[in-house]
Amino acid sequence: MEGTTSLRIQQAVRRGPPVTLSVNGEAMVAYAGETVATALRLLGFRRLRSSPRAGQPRGLFCAMGVCQECVVRVDGRTVPACLEPVRDGMSVVTHVDGRDGLSL
Amino acid sequence: MPDFDVAVVGGGIMGCATALQLAQHGMRVVVIERRRLGMEASGMNAGTLSLQIKRAALVPYALRGYELWKTMAARFGMDVGFHVRGGLTIAFTETEAEVLVERMGERRAAGVPLEIVSPARALEIEPGLSHRLVLASHCALDGYANSNLTGAAFRKALLRAGATVREGEAVSAIDRDGGTFVIRAGEAVSRAARVVLAGGAWLDRLVGFLGFNLPLHCRVNMVSVTERCPPIVRAMVGHALGLLTLKQSDNGTVLIGGGWQGTGDRDGDRATEVIPENLLGNMQLAVYAVPALVHTRLVRTWHGFEAHVPDFLPLAGALPGIDNAFVIGCVRGGYTIGPYMGQLLGDLILGRRPGLPLFDPGRYIHRPMVALTAP
Numbered sequence: 236m237e238g239t240t241s242l243r244i245q246q247a248v249r250r251g252p253p254v255t256l257s258v259n260g261e262a263m264v265a266y267a268g269e270t271v272a273t274a275l276r277l278l279g280f281r282r283l284r285s286s287p288r289a290g291q292p293r294g295l296f297c298a299m300g301v302c303q304e305c306v307v308r309v310d311g312r313t314v315p316a317c318l319e320p321v322r323d324g325m326s327v328v329t330h331v332d333g334r335d336g337l338s339l
Numbered sequence: 340m341p342d343f344d345v346a347v348v349g350g351g352i353m354g355c356a357t358a359l360q361l362a363q364h365g366m367r368v369v370v371i372e373r374r375r376l377g378m379e380a381s382g383m384n385a386g387t388l389s390l391q392i393k394r395a396a397l398v399p400y401a402l403r404g405y406e407l408w409k410t411m412a413a414r415f416g417m418d419v420g421f422h423v424r425g426g427l428t429i430a431f432t433e434t435e436a437e438v439l440v441e442r443m444g445e446r447r448a449a450g451v452p453l454e455i456v457s458p459a460r461a462l463e464i465e466p467g468l469s470h471r472l473v474l475a476s477h478c479a480l481d482g483y484a485n486s487n488l489t490g491a492a493f494r495k496a497l498l499r500a501g502a503t504v505r506e507g508e509a510v511s512a513i514d515r516d517g518g519t520f521v522i523r524a525g526e527a528v529s530r531a532a533r534v535v536l537a538g539g540a541w542l543d544r545l546v547g548f549l550g551f552n553l554p555l556h557c558r559v560n561m562v563s564v565t566e567r568c569p570p571i572v573r574a575m576v577g578h579a580l581g582l583l584t585l586k587q588s589d590n591g592t593v594l595i596g597g598g599w600q601g602t603g604d605r606d607g608d609r610a611t612e613v614i615p616e617n618l619l620g621n622m623q624l625a626v627y628a629v630p631a632l633v634h635t636r637l638v639r640t641w642h643g644f645e646a647h648v649p650d651f652l653p654l655a656g657a658l659p660g661i662d663n664a665f666v667i668g669c670v671r672g673g674y675t676i677g678p679y680m681g682q683l684l685g686d687l688i689l690g691r692r693p694g695l696p697l698f699d700p701g702r703y704i705h706r707p708m709v710a711l712t713a714p
């Protein structure tokens with residue numbers, strides 16, 4: 236379930252301090268040092284955007300900033316989630332495409 | 340004895356279109372291109388075939404060029420990416436609106452089928468436009484082609500018409516042996532009865548080989564392309580002051596131009612560089628005109644070299660004072676007009692009556708004055 240389960244290992248892991256993100260308007264917790272892609276994946280988000288023409292689901296693929304399949308909108312900017320570190324208070328919007336841009 | 344009736348130096352759209360007309364009418368033609376056909380201006384331009392953005396003096400030529408574009412794929416047996424989308428040129432201020440009305444009035448009088456439309460009508464035609472526009476002109480014929488395909492398409496047509504295409508070596512000398520032009524490119528020597536110089540932004544270098552001078556101005560035009568995005572704009576969009584051309588291709592990418600300048604040296608490795616303020620200005624205007632672009636990312640920006648002479652009119656015709664030598668170039672909006680300009684020059688060389696007047700190169704091309712040296 237997107238945002239409702241955590242896939243994180245619960246024991247014997249040291250993490251950075253917790254930060255709160257807004258994901259599609261809902262407050263969610265991630266940890267400093269994670270990328271947005273990591274945080275979203277561990278929060279259960281697999282679909283990060285839609286393909287531009289057919290609107291098919293796209294998500295984390297190369298995890299190194301090359302393929303652009305993971306782009307989301309962070310604080311109003313379109314960025315690859317796999318390159319963007321989480322920050323406290325950041326707003327993340329998934330499933331973005333050019334049309335959403337009109338209403339954001 | 341010459342091996343060819345005509346040697347065309349420079350394989351951009353001007354050289355290729357001239358060569359094609361000649362080859363199709365039975366002449367033995369060689370095209371000599373230092374890179375590959377259509378890799379300079381003719382292969383990297385914005386592909387805009389908009390009639391309403393052409394200077395009034397060139398409109399009759401543009402209309403005929405456009406007709407040739409329409410039938411090119413069928414005639415060449417290859418897709419050239421030609422699309423008709425209709426175009427809107429928009430004004431955001433009263434001053435821009437005045438310029439728009441004046442320029443478009445001239446162009447309509449010259450034969451462009453366009454109309455001035457209200458903001459409401461413009462937005463009905465193209466809902467992707469900014470609501471801040473105050474006036475627009477609309478031409479339903481405006482279209483574009485994919486300039487990446489130009490070289491390959493002309494190569495196919497030229498070979499089919501029996502022309503010879505020599506690519507990969509620059510012409511370094513043009514000598515005369517009696518009535519024959521001897522053209523050297525690398526190891527290859529082409530001997531031809533006539534020569535057509537079609538060197539684009541390097542035309543002054545080519546006429547220099549024959550001892551002529553041409554004061555050429557060279558611009559470094561910028562074009563950019565975005566990532567693919569959902570359909571946000573269907574019409575071709577331009578700006579009243581000519582600072583924007585914009586179109587979304589079928590693959591979802593948006594091509595943005597408008598004649599903004601970069602820097603670069605047309606010689607040597609032809610490296611060019613973006614002027615950041617110009618890129619920003621171009622993109623800001625694009626987003627202002629089509630607001631949905633705001634979240635779309637830019638993928639690539641590039642530049643090409645485009646030449647002109649002070650009166651901004653073409654050079655197309657015979658070189659002064661030398662038999663059987665011709666030039667073609669310096670055509671603003673030359674991608675649209677090129678196919679027709681080539682046909683015209685071809686007709687002149689073939690001794691056919693050209694359908695419209697040519698543009699005497701003798702306006703600007705002269706033999707240099709002999710320098711007076713102290714004894």
Ligand SMILES: Cc1cc2nc3c(=O)[nH]c(=O)nc-3n(C[C@H](O)[C@H](O)[C@H](O)COP(=O)(O)OP(=O)(O)OC[C@H]3O[C@@H](n4cnc5c(N)ncnc54)[C@H](O)[C@@H]3O)c2cc1C
Nearest residue numbers: 349351352353373381384385387510539643672673674675
């Ligand atoms: C970035 C850019 C965007 C543009 N956008 C548009 C547009 O949207 N619509 C439009 O209508 N027009 C546009 N134009 C203008 C149009 O592209 C040009 O007017 C046209 O392509 C010029 O054609 P040409 O054959 O004269 O020059 P080129 O295409 O530059 O061809 C000249 C050829 O000569 C060759 N050459 C030079 N020296 C030698 C030598 N010594 N030996 C052998 N070969 C040589 C070169 O390699 C080159 O291939 C644009 C131009 C640029 C640069």
Ligand code: FES
Nearest residue numbers: 296298300303317
């Ligand atoms: S997953 Fe490929 S760019 Fe992020």
